[in-house]
Amino acid sequence: MYNKGYVITGLVIFVLFVTFPVWFNGLDAGPLPKPEPPPGGEKQCVAPAAEMRDSHMQLLNEWRDDVLRNSNRVMITVDGKEYRKGLQIACMQCHSNKEKFCDTCHDYAAVSPTCWDCHIAPAELAKKEAQ
Amino acid sequence: MMDNKRRKFLKMAGATVLAGISAPAIVKLSSTDAVASGGGQEAAAGGHSQSAAGASSARIRLGMVVDMRVFYQDQALLDVAIEACVKAHNIPEIPDRKSEIKWIWKTGYENAFPEHSHNHRSQILEHNQFAVLCNHCDNPSCVKACPTKATFVVEKNGIVAMDFHRCIGCRFCMAACPFGARSFNWQDPRPFIKRYNPDFPTRMRGVVEKCNFCGERLALGLEPACVEACKGTGALVFGDLNDADSEIRKVLDEEFTIQRKPSAGTIPSVFYIV
Numbered sequence: 001m002y003n004k005g006y007v008i009t010g011l012v013i014f015v016l017f018v019t020f021p022v023w024f025n026g027l028d029a030g031p032l033p034k035p036e037p038p039p040g041g042e043k044q045c046v047a048p049a050a051e052m053r054d055s056h057m058q059l060l061n062e063w064r065d066d067v068l069r070n071s072n073r074v075m076i077t078v079d080g081k082e083y084r085k086g087l088q089i090a091c092m093q094c095h096s097n098k099e100k101f102c103d104t105c106h107d108y109a110a111v112s113p114t115c116w117d118c119h120i121a122p123a124e125l126a127k128k129e130a131q
Numbered sequence: 132m133m134d135n136k137r138r139k140f141l142k143m144a145g146a147t148v149l150a151g152i153s154a155p156a157i158v159k160l161s162s163t164d165a166v167a168s169g170g171g172q173e174a175a176a177g178g179h180s181q182s183a184a185g186a187s188s189a190r191i192r193l194g195m196v197v198d199m200r201v202f203y204q205d206q207a208l209l210d211v212a213i214e215a216c217v218k219a220h221n222i223p224e225i226p227d228r229k230s231e232i233k234w235i236w237k238t239g240y241e242n243a244f245p246e247h248s249h250n251h252r253s254q255i256l257e258h259n260q261f262a263v264l265c266n267h268c269d270n271p272s273c274v275k276a277c278p279t280k281a282t283f284v285v286e287k288n289g290i291v292a293m294d295f296h297r298c299i300g301c302r303f304c305m306a307a308c309p310f311g312a313r314s315f316n317w318q319d320p321r322p323f324i325k326r327y328n329p330d331f332p333t334r335m336r337g338v339v340e341k342c343n344f345c346g347e348r349l350a351l352g353l354e355p356a357c358v359e360a361c362k363g364t365g366a367l368v369f370g371d372l373n374d375a376d377s378e379i380r381k382v383l384d385e386e387f388t389i390q391r392k393p394s395a396g397t398i399p400s401v402f403y404i405v
Contacts, residue, residue, distance in 0.1 A: 064294075064296060068292065068294045068296075069283070069294065071285055071286070071287040071288070073350040084350075088329065088330070088331075088332060089329075089330055114335075117335035118295060118332040118333050118334055118335050118338075119332045120221075120327055120329065120332065120333060124321075124327075125327050125329055128324070128326060128327050129326075129327075
């Protein structure tokens with residue numbers, strides 16, 4: 001191999017650089033987020049917690065297509081209470097604190113969903129009411 | 132040997148080119164009769180809704196009659212109806228006319244009915260404002276123009292609906308709509324919304340919006356917000372145009388109605404008694 005010294009040094013520097021975020025934090029991903037359970041004390045969600053954690057985004061997309069495209073606005077019954085399909089009109093009825101629920105995991109996972117560009121978070125609603 | 136090959140190749144190439152050119156012509160010739168009779172006539176018919184009856188008579192097709200005679204007596208009622216819509220749909224009230232957002236709004240006779248305008252109109256037409264909104268056409272040009280299918284016809288009730296999630300803000304639909312019924316959000320609309328309706332989202336910058344015939348309220352068994360605001364006056368009659376026994380059909384059967392720009396051929400679902 002020609003220029004062994006340069007090549008291997010270069011490779012080592014490259015690998016160190018690429019893995020910077022991993023070793024810089026001491027191989028620790030930081031404290032896991034703890035999303036707040038519903039302040040109202042509701043225990044039942046539309047699906048088991050594990051399933052919601054994994055695929056709430058797919059569920060929201062399905063609801064969106066059902067409501068807007070397929071004219072299927074059948075109510076969702078959870079624990080005897082009826083909810084309309086929708087982020088604002090179903091999810092946020094129980095999970096009324098976006099900052100302590102949605103944002104905790106989204107910030108941790110560094111994802112920024114665009115839901116709130118249009119859908120109104122409860123805090124935003126309250127702000128307008130106060131004026 | 133060499134020449135023979137070249138000669139053969141040229142022959143084959145010539146035959147292939149000839150076949151390629153003539154094939155579409157042959158296909159066209161052999162199917163002309165079947166196609167030609169259907170296409171032309173519908174476009175020629177153009178005007179009021181005679182061609183609509185056959186097109187979608189089995190399904191529900193929601194429509195509205197605007198009885199302007201009621202609004203002539205009470206122009207403030209129109210403001211009440213508009214206000215109800217603004218509240219229901221979180222519509223921003225932007226003072227700059229270039230970026231205003233309109234679902235149902237007021238305009239002069241000449242702008243509302245350019246095809247029915249002429250000299251020496253009655254004073255009533257001259258001095259009153261007319262309620263205009265999305266016509267929820269049976270043949271909507273906006274739907275054809277939309278490259279993402281963000282705007283579409285709801286199968287169930289004929290509403291020309293929008294999926295704001297999918298709108299990319301290209302504004303083709305605004306160019307296609309003959310009625311100017313669509314508005315574009317040039318800026319974040321939220322600062323211009325006076326009070327939120329918690330049941331409905333707002334829109335964001337770069338999205339087109341328009342009247343949705345209150346699809347979300349209809350699902351709850353309510354009337355559209357503007358119709359509810361005019362309840363008891365008969366100013367706005369809402370119902371199924373394909374149901375011969377509906378209130379709206381009774382009004383349409385009895386009264387002389389006009390539509391906005393019938394020659395555009397979009398077959399509107401909103402009718403006017405002026």
